[in-house]
Amino acid sequence: MQKETIALHAGYDKKQGFGTMSIPIYQSTAYAFRDAEHAANLFALKELGPIYSRLTNPTNDVLEARFAELEGGVAAIAVSSGAAAIFYAIANVAEAGDNIIISDKLYGGTATLATYTLKRFGIEARVFKSSDASDLEGLIDEKTKAIFFESLSNPQIAITDIDAVVGIAKKHGVLTICDNTVATAILCNPIALGVDVVVHSTSKYTNGQGTALGGIIVEREGLNEFFKDSKRYYHFNTPDVSYHGLVYTDVPLPNFTLRIRLSLLRDIGAAQSAFNGWLFIQGLETLALRIEKHSDNALAVAKFLEAHPKVKAVNYPGLESHSDYKKAQKYFKEGKASGLISFEVGTFEEAKHIIDSVKLFSVVVNIGDSKSLIVHPASTTHSQMSEDELKVAGINPTTIRLSIGLEHTSDLIEDLQRALG
Numbered sequence: 001m002q003k004e005t006i007a008l009h010a011g012y013d014k015k016q017g018f019g020t021m022s023i024p025i026y027q028s029t030a031y032a033f034r035d036a037e038h039a040a041n042l043f044a045l046k047e048l049g050p051i052y053s054r055l056t057n058p059t060n061d062v063l064e065a066r067f068a069e070l071e072g073g074v075a076a077i078a079v080s081s082g083a084a085a086i087f088y089a090i091a092n093v094a095e096a097g098d099n100i101i102i103s104d105k106l107y108g109g110t111a112t113l114a115t116y117t118l119k120r121f122g123i124e125a126r127v128f129k130s131s132d133a134s135d136l137e138g139l140i141d142e143k144t145k146a147i148f149f150e151s152l153s154n155p156q157i158a159i160t161d162i163d164a165v166v167g168i169a170k171k172h173g174v175l176t177i178c179d180n181t182v183a184t185a186i187l188c189n190p191i192a193l194g195v196d197v198v199v200h201s202t203s204k205y206t207n208g209q210g211t212a213l214g215g216i217i218v219e220r221e222g223l224n225e226f227f228k229d230s231k232r233y234y235h236f237n238t239p240d241v242s243y244h245g246l247v248y249t250d251v252p253l254p255n256f257t258l259r260i261r262l263s264l265l266r267d268i269g270a271a272q273s274a275f276n277g278w279l280f281i282q283g284l285e286t287l288a289l290r291i292e293k294h295s296d297n298a299l300a301v302a303k304f305l306e307a308h309p310k311v312k313a314v315n316y317p318g319l320e321s322h323s324d325y326k327k328a329q330k331y332f333k334e335g336k337a338s339g340l341i342s343f344e345v346g347t348f349e350e351a352k353h354i355i356d357s358v359k360l361f362s363v364v365v366n367i368g369d370s371k372s373l374i375v376h377p378a379s380t381t382h383s384q385m386s387e388d389e390l391k392v393a394g395i396n397p398t399t400i401r402l403s404i405g406l407e408h409t410s411d412l413i414e415d416l417q418r419a420l421g
């Protein structure tokens with residue numbers, strides 16, 4: 001099935017219940033067992049079914065099945081935010097004494113998680129150059145548990161050399177985790193490129209309207225075999241004393257998401273509400289239409305900016321002049337490059353003036369909304385930093401970032417034209 005069809009139908013049997021066309025919101029904390037044996041079977045995984053909504057929920061089940069199919073994976077697990085999804089994906093394989101290797105171009109929250117929070121738990125983060133992965137192999141040792149990168153990074157709008165990363169990871173038997181939030185499951189499928197685990201912040205394009213926070217983790221088929229005799233991933237093939245000695249690789253269910261559900265979600269509990277799960281299901285129905293439109297609109301705006309005399313540089317990989325243009329053509333559907341653009345103007349004052357002059361763009365630190373968003377990092381999110389500190393953080397005082405929405409491009413361009421003066 002094609003993605004447009006999967007996004008509308010996968011994972012739901014409408015003959016269930018009352019035949020509701022809209023997927024029911026199962027707003028229930030817990031689920032009644034038929035009898036003692038049923039309860040025992042569920043806990044022993046002899047029978048599958050809902051126990052308690054921290055672990056599973058029938059509304060979220062539909063989202064998970066749908067998302068897994070859309071990403072070309074075998075199973076998924078929905079959690080309460082993208083940040084939680086990233087933490088769980090890493091904590092599922094790494095513990096004190098281990099290391100992970102992260103891309104030099106990452107979402108700010110992921111970079112601080114890896115650099116500061118995971119460090120407090122004894123997990124070291126090593127940084128590799130994602131543009132060509134030339135330094136990646138030298139960073140791997142027997143304690144390396146994952147390589148983490150973004151297909152299309154936020155906020156740098158850079159594309160990882162996925163083939164190079166996957167080649168090195170496979171050679172050394174190290175798990176790859178790709179954050180596919182910005183490219184979306186429609187434009188890019190990292191699993192088809194050889195990646196093991198895909199994570200998303202569903203708060204962004206999947207939701208599409210800025211109405212809920214969520215995250216999801218998808219695993220590829222065949223990870224059970226990958227973990228089976230692996231010394232590196234011994235947690236999966238030795239007894240889990242916290243789950244009465246369960247050996248995950250003995251269970252014929254997708255092991256990566258199973259272990260997150262049975263241990264991390266059980267113990268840490270960043271569970272997604274059924275209502276938010278339902279909102280993401282609504283979002284998925286139109287994701288394919290929207291992301292193509294976001295991409296087409298962004299390309300039109302990027303071309304306008306590139307031709308404007310006051311604009312010094314435009315960062316959008318859909319532009320032929322962009323250094324990642326070839327990667328966009330190779331990895332993304334029809335070379336479409338999603339909705340994020342950044343551009344440089346002459347001075348800090350000019351940048352501030354633009355932010356204060358736009359009328360259609362909202363000044364918001366979010367992405368993926370149907371409405372266009374604008375942000376000037378140097379005067380907002382990074383305003384406490386000195387010019388020198390900004391340089392170290394890679395924030396140029398003259399950079400403006402846009403998340404292009406679904407408005408008509410002529411209105412967006414007119415708004416920017418007026419603001420640029």
Ligand SMILES: *Cc1c(COP(=O)(O)O)cnc(C)c1O
Pocket residue numbers: 081082083084107109110150153154179181182200201202203204213214215367
């Ligand atoms: C927003 C974002 C996250 C974090 O997701 P939340 O849902 O806000 O927790 C992670 N990665 C990327 C690329 C993002 O854009």
